[in-house]
Every structure is written in C-alpha cells, then in structure tokens.
Amino acid sequence: MAEMLKIGLILMLVALVAAVALGFVNSRTAPIIAIQKELAKQSAMNSVAESLSPGDSLAFDSLSIAGLENPYASCDNTLSIVKISVPPDTTRIGYVFIAFGKGYSSTVQTMVAVELEGSISNTTILFQQETPGLGANIVNPSKLIEKFIGLTASECLLTKDGGGIDAMTGCTITSRTVTNSIRNGLEAMNETGLFSSGDTGENPSDDVLEPAAEGGTE
Amino acid sequence: MSLVKDFTKGIYRENPVFRLVLGMCPFLAVTTSVENALGMGAAATFVLICSNFLVSLFRNIIPSKVRIPCYIVIIATFVTLVDMVMNAYLPDLHRSLGIFIPLIVVNCIILGRAEGFANRNPVLNSIADAVGMGIGFTMAMVVLASFRELLGNGTWLNFNVLGSAYQNQPLLIAILAPGAFILLSFILGFFNILEKRKGGRQ
Numbered sequence: 001m002a003e004m005l006k007i008g009l010i011l012m013l014v015a016l017v018a019a020v021a022l023g024f025v026n027s028r029t030a031p032i033i034a035i036q037k038e039l040a041k042q043s044a045m046n047s048v049a050e051s052l053s054p055g056d057s058l059a060f061d062s063l064s065i066a067g068l069e070n071p072y073a074s075c076d077n078t079l080s081i082v083k084i085s086v087p088p089d090t091t092r093i094g095y096v097f098i099a100f101g102k103g104y105s106s107t108v109q110t111m112v113a114v115e116l117e118g119s120i121s122n123t124t125i126l127f128q129q130e131t132p133g134l135g136a137n138i139v140n141p142s143k144l145i146e147k148f149i150g151l152t153a154s155e156c157l158l159t160k161d162g163g164g165i166d167a168m169t170g171c172t173i174t175s176r177t178v179t180n181s182i183r184n185g186l187e188a189m190n191e192t193g194l195f196s197s198g199d200t201g202e203n204p205s206d207d208v209l210e211p212a213a214e215g216g217t218e
Numbered sequence: 219m220s221l222v223k224d225f226t227k228g229i230y231r232e233n234p235v236f237r238l239v240l241g242m243c244p245f246l247a248v249t250t251s252v253e254n255a256l257g258m259g260a261a262a263t264f265v266l267i268c269s270n271f272l273v274s275l276f277r278n279i280i281p282s283k284v285r286i287p288c289y290i291v292i293i294a295t296f297v298t299l300v301d302m303v304m305n306a307y308l309p310d311l312h313r314s315l316g317i318f319i320p321l322i323v324v325n326c327i328i329l330g331r332a333e334g335f336a337n338r339n340p341v342l343n344s345i346a347d348a349v350g351m352g353i354g355f356t357m358a359m360v361v362l363a364s365f366r367e368l369l370g371n372g373t374w375l376n377f378n379v380l381g382s383a384y385q386n387q388p389l390l391i392a393i394l395a396p397g398a399f400i401l402l403s404f405i406l407g408f409f410n411i412l413e414k415r416k417g418g419r420q
Contacts, residue, residue, distance in 0.1 A: 029306035
C-alpha cells in the first residue's frame with residue numbers, strides 16, 4: 001500500500017512538473033506566436049496583392065458585408081474580405097480573402113487576391129500540413145496555384161470535376177480542396193454583387209460595403 | 219572506448235531502422251524526398267539526445283513500475299516545448315520542420331532508446347547512444363528517400379537528375395505509400411542477406 005502511494009506520488013510529481021513547464025512556456029510563447037502569425041498573414045497579403053498594382057504600397061481595410069454567406073462554416077472559419085487601395089487614394093483596386101478547405105490531413109488556407117471584376121489576380125498558400133513530398137508540394141506555385149491567375153469563379157474547377165485545371169499528380173484531394181475553397185469564396189462574394197461586370201469597368205456602388213474596422217495599413 | 223562503441227553501434231550494427239526495425243511510422247511517411255528525410259532526421263536526433271539525457275539523469279529516481287508513463291510524459295512534454303519555442307522564436311525553421319515535430323512524439327526509436335539503453339546507462343553513454351542512433355536513423359531515411367525521390371520525381375535533393383522527359387512520366391508509385399513498402403522490403407532483404415553472409419563466414 002505504502003509503495004503504491006509512493007509510486008503514485010512520483011508519477012503525479014512527474015506530470016506536475018511537466019504541466020507547470022508546459023503552462024509556463026505556453027504563456028510566454030503564445031503571444032509571440034500570435035504576433036508571428038499576424039506578421040506572416042500581413043506579408044502574405046502584401047505579396048498576393050502586389051500583382052494588382054505593382055510597385056505601389058497598399059492599404060488594407062477589412063469590410064463587413066451584409067448578406068454575405070460564409071462558405072467555410074464547415075471549417076469553423078468565416079469569410080472575411082479585405083479591401084485594397086493605394087493610399088492616399090481610397091478607391092478600391094481589389095480584394096483579398098482567405099479560402100479554407102479540409103484537405104487530406106489539414107485545413108489548407110489559401111490567400112487570394114481578386115480583381116474588381118472578380119478574376120483571380122494571385123494566390124499563395126498561407127497554411128497547410130499535407131503529406132510531405134505529395135500534397136505539401138502545393139506551396140510550390142508552379143504545381144497548381146499559379147494556374148488560377150486570371151480565372152473567375154466558374155472556371156475554378158479541376159479537369160476531373162469537369163473544369164480545366166489539371167490536379168497535381170497523386171494529390172487530387174489537396175488540389176480539389178484548394179480549387180473548391182477558392183471557388184466557394186469567389187461565388188459568395190459574387191452573390192453579394194461585389195464584382196463589377198467586366199465590360200463596363202465600373203466599380204460596384206460603395207453603399208453595399210461598410211468598413212468594419214480599421215485594418216493595418218501597408 | 220565504450221563511448222565510441224555506444225556511438226557507432228547505432229550507425230550499422232544496431233541501425234534503428236534496418237536492424238531494429240523501429241520508428242517505421244515517420245520513416246515511411248516522410249521519406250518521399252531527401253530534403254524531408256534530412257529535416258526529420260535532424261529534428262528526431264535533437265529530441266532523442268534530450269530525452270536520453272533526461273531519462274538517464276532520472277533513471278535512479280523513477281520507479282521501474284511506472285517508468286513507461288514517465289518516459290512518455292517526458293518525451294511528449296519535451297517535444298511540445300520544442301514545438302512552442304521554435305514556433306515563437308524561429309518561425310522560418312518551424313515552417314520547414316513544423317510538420318515533423320508532432321510525428322516525433324510517436325517515433326518509437328525515442329521511447330525504444332529510453333527503455334532499452336538510457337534507463338540503465340550513465341548520462342554520457344546515453345548521449346553517445348542517442349547521437350549514433352540519430353545518425354543511423356537519418357542515414358537510413360536518406361537511403362530510402364534517395365530511391366523514392368529519384369524514381370518518383372526524377373530528382374535528388376531537388377536537383378534534376380533524370381531529366382525533364384522522365385519527370386513528365388515518373389514512376390509515381392515510388393512516392394506513394396505502396397512504393398515505400400516495396401522499396402523498404404528490398405532494402406531490408408538486402409541487409410538480411412548481408413548479415414547472413416557475415417554469419418556464415420564466422
């Protein structure tokens with residue numbers, strides 16, 4: 001009995017030391033990790049949006065849009081759209097959003113820059129934990145995501161699903177996830193009337209949109 | 219002398235993958251390219267050294283009846299700490315090695331060495347053992363990854379070896395899961411023949 005108690009106590013002690021160490025390090029590193037994530041997001045935003053207006057420094061403002069349906073509810077994420085402009089001018093030149101999709105072994109996040117008329121200007125993979133050597137190759141733009149440039153919502157479909165984009169060999173699930181998540185985002189934006197029809201070249205009226213909060217500039 | 223022996227045995231005589239057949243999960247999962255094999259090898263070696271050090275340090279305190287739960291707690295805690303610290307202070311390294319870190323927890327080489335060596339050997343020998351085993355594990359992964367990357371992608375460490383004509387129609391199965399098993403069985407068979415020959419002569 002006494003020995004059992006001793007063993008139990010030692011085990012508890014080991015677990016306690018481990019828990020304290022983990023809690024302490026977590027409290028120290030969590031805020032830094034959050035900052036790092038935000039920085040990574042900002043730099044990804046800058047790099048995808050650059051294609052809309054090369055060489056200019058850009059301003060980003062988050063938008064809240066009434067009636068916007070969230071296509072990513074199954075991934076516990078919301079569609080948040082960011083307006084891009086070139087300061088000091090506040091006229092919109094495009095949008096950025098993050099597409100979420102459940103891939104083979106992770107929720108793949110793709111950052112997408114969109115032209116005003118609704119075609120994709122550029123994309124980059126923000127987060128993925130797909131199989132190394134297979135699905136993880138999605139981060140290499142030439143494998144898949146650079147094929148999206150210039151496409152509109154209806155053209156974002158894999159060849160296997162009746163569209164015109166060839167999936168990465170051996171990674172249909174990852175390719176399909178990314179393609180469909182981008183299409184869902186674009187369709188949701190399109191339904192709110194965010195995109196101007198290509199030929200008129202007019203901007204959609206600004207009263208659909210309300211600036212939600214001041215996003216970080218640049 | 220025994221330090222050197224503890225170090226070298228992991229490389230061939232008790233190679234964790236080819237001789238002990240340990241750590242198959244990460245071994246099969248990440249050997250799709252040489253780059254991944256080196257990344258996983260470096261991360262696993264680091265954790266192996268630290269866990270062998272801690273287990274060996276506390277080997278007289280931890281009662282043998284509850285040693286396995288203690289080792290698991292030590293290893294899991296350590297891996298999580300490494301993950302958090304790396305994520306906060308070395309985000310670039312974390313981005314390239316991040317995927318391997320959760321895999322290290324289930325790497326039975328680490329538990330195997332804690333149980334099989336570190337819990338009854340002095341600290342220095344345990345570290346020598348960990349370094350040797352880590353190098354053996356990394357080398358084994360590089361061997362299989364070389365075959366898989368070369369056949370499945372036409373490259374070695376991202377250098378184009380077999381030409382772009384091959385890359386358009388590679389032997390894709392080598393990179394997929396079945397290819398890992400097929401190639402691994404060939405390599406294990408080769409080492410078994412080698413051992414048999416050696417045994418026959420003695």
